[in-house]
Amino acid sequence: MARKVLTLAEVRDGSLRNVSFEAIAAAKTIAEGGEVVAALVGDQVQAHANELIFRGADRVVVVEHPNLKFYTSDGYSQALKAVIDKEQPEAIVFGHTALGKDLSPKLAVKLDAGLVSDVVAVEEVGGNIVFTRPIYSGKAFEKKIVTDGIMFVTVRPNNIASLERDESRSGSVESLAVEIKDLRAIVKEVVRKTAEGVDLTEAKVIVAGGRGVKSAEGFKPLQELAEVLGGAVGASRGACDAGYCDYSLQIGQTGKVVTPDLYIACGISGAIQHLAGMSNSKVIVAINKDPEANIFKVADYGIVGDLFEVVPLLTEEFKKLKVHS
Amino acid sequence: MNIFVLMKRTFDTEEKITINNGKINEEGAEFIINPYDEYAIEEAIQVRDKHGGEVTVVTVGSEEAEKELRTALAMGCDKAVLINIEDDVEEQDQYTTAKVLAEYLKDKNPDLILAGNVAIDGGSGQVGPRVAELLGIPYVTTITKLDIADGGKVTVVRDVEGDEEVIETSLPLLVTAQQGLNEPRYPSLPGIMKAKKKPLDELELDDLDLDEDDVEAKTKTIEVFLPPKREAGKILQGEIADQVKELVGLLRSEAKVV
Ligand SMILES: Cc1cc2nc3c(=O)[nH]c(=O)nc-3n(C[C@H](O)[C@H](O)[C@H](O)COP(=O)(O)OP(=O)(O)OC[C@H]3O[C@@H](n4cnc5c(N)ncnc54)[C@H](O)[C@@H]3O)c2cc1C
Ligand SMILES: Cc1cc2nc3c(=O)[nH]c(=O)nc-3n(C[C@H](O)[C@H](O)[C@H](O)COP(=O)(O)OP(=O)(O)OC[C@H]3O[C@@H](n4cnc5c(N)ncnc54)[C@H](O)[C@@H]3O)c2cc1C
Numbered sequence: 270m271a272r273k274v275l276t277l278a279e280v281r282d283g284s285l286r287n288v289s290f291e292a293i294a295a296a297k298t299i300a301e302g303g304e305v306v307a308a309l310v311g312d313q314v315q316a317h318a319n320e321l322i323f324r325g326a327d328r329v330v331v332v333e334h335p336n337l338k339f340y341t342s343d344g345y346s347q348a349l350k351a352v353i354d355k356e357q358p359e360a361i362v363f364g365h366t367a368l369g370k371d372l373s374p375k376l377a378v379k380l381d382a383g384l385v386s387d388v389v390a391v392e393e394v395g396g397n398i399v400f401t402r403p404i405y406s407g408k409a410f411e412k413k414i415v416t417d418g419i420m421f422v423t424v425r426p427n428n429i430a431s432l433e434r435d436e437s438r439s440g441s442v443e444s445l446a447v448e449i450k451d452l453r454a455i456v457k458e459v460v461r462k463t464a465e466g467v468d469l470t471e472a473k474v475i476v477a478g479g480r481g482v483k484s485a486e487g488f489k490p491l492q493e494l495a496e497v498l499g500g501a502v503g504a505s506r507g508a509c510d511a512g513y514c515d516y517s518l519q520i521g522q523t524g525k526v527v528t529p530d531l532y533i534a535c536g537i538s539g540a541i542q543h544l545a546g547m548s549n550s551k552v553i554v555a556i557n558k559d560p561e562a563n564i565f566k567v568a569d570y571g572i573v574g575d576l577f578e579v580v581p582l583l584t585e586e587f588k589k590l591k592v593h594s
Numbered sequence: 595m596n597i598f599v600l601m602k603r604t605f606d607t608e609e610k611i612t613i614n615n616g617k618i619n620e621e622g623a624e625f626i627i628n629p630y631d632e633y634a635i636e637e638a639i640q641v642r643d644k645h646g647g648e649v650t651v652v653t654v655g656s657e658e659a660e661k662e663l664r665t666a667l668a669m670g671c672d673k674a675v676l677i678n679i680e681d682d683v684e685e686q687d688q689y690t691t692a693k694v695l696a697e698y699l700k701d702k703n704p705d706l707i708l709a710g711n712v713a714i715d716g717g718s719g720q721v722g723p724r725v726a727e728l729l730g731i732p733y734v735t736t737i738t739k740l741d742i743a744d745g746g747k748v749t750v751v752r753d754v755e756g757d758e759e760v761i762e763t764s765l766p767l768l769v770t771a772q773q774g775l776n777e778p779r780y781p782s783l784p785g786i787m788k789a790k791k792k793p794l795d796e797l798e799l800d801d802l803d804l805d806e807d808d809v810e811a812k813t814k815t816i817e818v819f820l821p822p823k824r825e826a827g828k829i830l831q832g833e834i835a836d837q838v839k840e841l842v843g844l845l846r847s848e849a850k851v852v
């Protein structure tokens with residue numbers, strides 16, 4: 270059954286986020302041959318429209334307004350609601366990002382709809398579109414279907430493969446004028462605390478430190494390794510509680526759930542709450558001086574040793590590799 | 595100030611998850627207050643202590659949730675409400691839960707509603723924003739700081755994937771708690787004694803003027819399964835420098851991730 274599917278494209282630091290391309294790919298599966306329309310919302314974002322077409326969208330609807338410079342649920346829901354009213358999609362796909370998480374339930378209420386959040390796989394099974402999502406922070410999974418109303422989902426970054434970029438694709442780009450007003454919450458200031466670029470949930474490589482890192486200073490070698498690999502730094506709650514790093518880096522059941530291609534755990538014991546957040550990574554490397562540490566039970570490769578010796582050596586070795594390739 | 599906390603009872607984070615007859619096995623499992631809801635409760639108590647008023651903790655759940663409600667009362671909440679819809683509703687999703695909560699709250703004139711930003715079991719993060727939208731009030735999610743000035747102006751710091759947004763808004767308001775908001779207290783012994791005498795009301799769907807049809811789930815779980823078990827891999831041997839070389843080689847040629 271062909272469906273018209275709407276996706277939301279997100280711009281961060283002046284570029285489209287990968288998860289927006291993954292959302293288009295998910296939308297294609299759901300569309301079953303129907304049209305995929307991408308909504309591009311913000312203040313001066315039009316320039317990104319063609320890229321969305323190259324990534325698989327059939328059409329782009331742009332909503333620009335000065336009041337959309339910062340994300341607010343009021344502003345963005347007004348913009349999206351206008352696009353939805355105009356397009357009348359049968360399904361909607363957002364990224365499961367800070368923005369997507371905040372905005373999707375509000376729109377779901379406006380549409381009197383259900384919402385399947387944090388989807389990691391989409392498939393067509395016997396005429397149904399079936400969504401897989403983690404529950405218990407990844408300790409288990411459930412498969413869900415939408416039984417009534419519009420099919421509204423958010424997709425977790427890094428799990429659904431985006432489509433091949435194709436510059437020969439073309440499609441229309443249209444602007445929709447929407448008045449964005451009466452914002453009840455206003456962003457006064459954005460305090461940048463993360464490094465420019467790689468977001469933890471979207472990173473392909475994560476180098477994570479635990480209490481074994483021993484100090485804030487101790488994270489330095491991990492940062493260097495992450496940099497060489499183009500990855501991000503994460504942490505266990507042990508490290509956050511000890512004040513070595515910010516809670517926003519925490520991975521686990523009460524932190525971020527991540528699924529990078531490569532997860533390097535340094536000085537992390539592997540408590541069940543930590544494993545919940547990272548054990549669905551593709552490849553796990555553990556570096557720990559205790560051969561009995563639980564983390565080795567989930568690691569594909571383990572080195573028993575002092576992280577302050579192993580990590581800098583690893584950085585050197587990867588640097589050499591980079592020079593050669 | 596009229597303050598409400600939305601609280602969910604969840605599996606203890608220590609629990610391993612097993613499946614029995616296609617369902618998550620709850621037999622013998624320990625339950626706790628959803629960790630993010632503990633921050634919400636703590637913040638509610640602090641706001642009340644500063645500005646006066648009353649904190650009511652509300653849950654949609656089964657009779658077993660009385661235990662977690664009593665814990666919330668022991669921490670310092672004033673009243674508890676259990677909305678038990680088990681006998682009325684078969685299929686429940688976030689649509690259901692939010693509608694039930696909003697229906698309960700709509701004539702209570704809440705000034706401030708606090709929720710967790712996500713439940714560590716269901717994990718959707720939908721319920722807070724849904725309730726706010728159903729009530730027609732603004733919300734701010736994943737907050738790490740809350741300041742309420744006399745006169746009702748509210749300043750909130752919000753965690754956005756590691757960056758911070760400073761947001762100005764006003765009451766009535768719903769916020770969802772992120773780790774770092776505060777340090778939840780443990781119930782004290784006198785607190786536990788007092789909690790036994792605090793009011794805990796139990797409501798059913800009928801009491802809310804809702805029919806089963808009004809809250810019928812829009813989504814359905816058709817299967818629950820466990821991820822493939824991870825096998826312990828290879829512990830490398832030999833000199834550390836050689837292990838490091840071997841590891842890089844393996845990541846390249848065997849695992850193909852770099
Ligand atoms: C409700 C609740 C929620 C929680 N949520 C989370 C969560 O989301 N995420 C999370 O991570 N935890 C969480 N925890 C905490 C969890 O139970 C553990 O306490 C925590 O993960 C331990 O952190 P750690 O592994 O860094 O520290 P530790 O367990 O202390 O382990 C440190 C490790 O470092 C090794 N080490 C020390 N020095 C070196 C060295 N020089 N070189 C190499 N190795 C070294 C040690 O052998 C040890 O294995 C939660 C707990 C509770 C109760
Ligand atoms: C009897 C019963 C049957 C169920 N059947 C199904 C089913 O068939 N299919 C299915 O998918 N799910 C089912 N559920 C689960 C339930 O629908 C969801 O867990 C619930 O809607 C909350 O969603 P969530 O876990 O994603 O919470 P989130 O939206 O992640 O929670 C965020 C915050 O909202 C608040 N909150 C969440 N839930 C509650 C609550 N119950 N009471 C008060 N505050 C709350 C808390 O502050 C929490 O921190 C059932 C639950 C019950 C009790």
